[in-house]
Amino acid sequence: MGLLAYGADGYGDELLDGALVTVQLAVFSYLLAAILGTLMAILTLKPRGLRWMAGRVYASVATGIPSLLVIFLLYYGGTEIVHALLAPFGVDERPAIPPMAAAVAALTFVYTPYLADLLRSAIQNVPKGQLEAAEALSVPRRQIWLKVLLPQALRIAYPGFVNIWVVLLKDTALVSLAGLTDLIAAAKVASGSTREPFLFYGVVVVFFILFSAATIRLANRQSRRLDRGVRASEA
Amino acid sequence: MTFDFALAWTSLPALLDGAWMTVLITASVMAVGAGLGFCMCLVRMSRNRALAAIGAAYVAVFRGAPSIVLLYLVYAGLPQISIVRDTPLWILFASPLFCAILGLGLNHSAYVVEILRGGLSAVPAGPVEAALALGLPPRIVFLKVRLPMAVRYGLKAYQNEVLIFLKSTVAVGAVTIADLTGAANEIFSMTYDPFTPLLTAGAMYWLLTNGLRLGFEALDHRLNRHLASNAPDRRPTTVRRPRPGLSLFGQPLVRRLRRLPAKPAARETQ
Numbered sequence: 001m002g003l004l005a006y007g008a009d010g011y012g013d014e015l016l017d018g019a020l021v022t023v024q025l026a027v028f029s030y031l032l033a034a035i036l037g038t039l040m041a042i043l044t045l046k047p048r049g050l051r052w053m054a055g056r057v058y059a060s061v062a063t064g065i066p067s068l069l070v071i072f073l074l075y076y077g078g079t080e081i082v083h084a085l086l087a088p089f090g091v092d093e094r095p096a097i098p099p100m101a102a103a104v105a106a107l108t109f110v111y112t113p114y115l116a117d118l119l120r121s122a123i124q125n126v127p128k129g130q131l132e133a134a135e136a137l138s139v140p141r142r143q144i145w146l147k148v149l150l151p152q153a154l155r156i157a158y159p160g161f162v163n164i165w166v167v168l169l170k171d172t173a174l175v176s177l178a179g180l181t182d183l184i185a186a187a188k189v190a191s192g193s194t195r196e197p198f199l200f201y202g203v204v205v206v207f208f209i210l211f212s213a214a215t216i217r218l219a220n221r222q223s224r225r226l227d228r229g230v231r232a233s234e235a
Numbered sequence: 236m237t238f239d240f241a242l243a244w245t246s247l248p249a250l251l252d253g254a255w256m257t258v259l260i261t262a263s264v265m266a267v268g269a270g271l272g273f274c275m276c277l278v279r280m281s282r283n284r285a286l287a288a289i290g291a292a293y294v295a296v297f298r299g300a301p302s303i304v305l306l307y308l309v310y311a312g313l314p315q316i317s318i319v320r321d322t323p324l325w326i327l328f329a330s331p332l333f334c335a336i337l338g339l340g341l342n343h344s345a346y347v348v349e350i351l352r353g354g355l356s357a358v359p360a361g362p363v364e365a366a367l368a369l370g371l372p373p374r375i376v377f378l379k380v381r382l383p384m385a386v387r388y389g390l391k392a393y394q395n396e397v398l399i400f401l402k403s404t405v406a407v408g409a410v411t412i413a414d415l416t417g418a419a420n421e422i423f424s425m426t427y428d429p430f431t432p433l434l435t436a437g438a439m440y441w442l443l444t445n446g447l448r449l450g451f452e453a454l455d456h457r458l459n460r461h462l463a464s465n466a467p468d469r470r471p472t473t474v475r476r477p478r479p480g481l482s483l484f485g486q487p488l489v490r491r492l493r494r495l496p497a498k499p500a501a502r503e504t505q
Contacts, residue, residue: 077429
């Protein structure tokens with residue numbers, strides 16, 4: 001157990017730093033994907049037209065390729081992509097893309113359509129009367145979205161959102177292959193130099209299981225809170 | 236930011252080799268996952284409390300851990316045990332391919348357990364009771380009645396899981412296997428072209444996932460054709476629309492005369 005000690009003797013601090021990177025990565029990507037997914041859901045609400053088609057194409061691409069491939073693409077090619085995007089504005093810069101930014105951008109790119117899909121079908125499942133009542137009361141458009149439709153849609157989409165969170169959390173494990181020193185990379189270094197793979201990978205497994213269990217527990221409590229005021233369906 | 240078609244063409248053989256490795260691993264893991272998942276599902280659903288607890292722990296550990304960690308555990312961890320290192324088992328565990336298939340298979344099988352369990356517990360009691368009442372032995376009832384229905388119920392969830400795990404096979408790069416992503420990476424490190432090899436590989440992954448999805452949808456359609464209410468009517472035109480016959484007040488005459496209800500009473504909705 002001394003190997004897990006904090007400080008120079010053990011790998012406790014390295015593992016903790018790695019875990020922090022993993023959690024940061026997951027939280028940032030998830031929040032960004034949730035914001036962009038909400039926008040995408042609203043923009044592609046009508047099941048026809050150009051926006052809807054563009055949304056389908058994007059969703060098909062993003063859900064059809066592995067996230068690691070997107071991470072590599074943005075890590076190796078990110079500088080060129082940013083340069084090409086800035087060129088029309090007369091900015092001639094080639095900024096170096098830190099691996100963390102590439103990974104967050106890639107995971108956001110991949111998970112936005114999943115969350116958008118969940119939210120879109122949730123918005124469509126909000127009872128029609130809600131929208132009609134709000135319109136009849138001439139509530140402003142923005143208020144209808146922010147105070148009437150989205151809160152109810154979020155409640156409906158909540159379990160799906162929690163699911164995607166757990167999937168994304170496990171997907172972050174791949175970033176160690178792109179050179180980010182997350183928890184997996186820290187455990188790999190530690191087990192390589194101490195020849196104790198079971199100990200360190202065991203710690204990683206326990207971390208992932210406990211962390212997702214804890215967030216699911218928290219989410220269930222929150223879900224019950226969101227569902228107060230809604231009659232339980234007769235099972 | 237350009238796509239080099241000449242490079243894409245010359246690197247096609249290497250990428251196809253990688254794609255073949257990805258397909259091979261996916262197919263093997265599906266086979267391992269189905270077998271292991273089926274066995275562990277029986278353990279998980281066992282009436283014996285201890286066995287059921289073992290099944291639950293199996294699912295919690297192998298479903299909760301990211302597949303790359305399981306790969307490292309199998310590849311770097313198991314050879315530490317002398318049973319593995321000093322016996323003929325070593326021949327197997329020295330092979331990265333075997334370790335990759337085992338590691339991903341453990342992960343996949345845990346999902347299969349839960350999908351199969353969900354399907355089995357969704358089978359209504361009626362058909363099972365009917366089969367038992369007809370005197371079919373319990374084993375036949377399980378294999379011919381419960382399992383086929385459970386497979387139909389779980390197919391959609393299984394399709395989702397297979398598509399997710401097909402994409403997670405990129406993790407095999409961690410144990411030095413050159414799959415499709417590995418091949419693309421190799422070409423990148425030789426040419427420093429960040430777009431061409433990765434985008435070509437991405438297109439291949441897209442074709443793989445969508446091909447698999449179409450295959451699953453065809454299977455779903457075939458297995459559930461008895462439910463297809465909106466399927467095109469393929470009967471010959473002569474039998475497609477039965478002639479209404481002589482009717483009185485909108486009901487067939489015979490029914491009216493026999494005083495039978497026109498429709499069976501609406502079934503209670505669940």
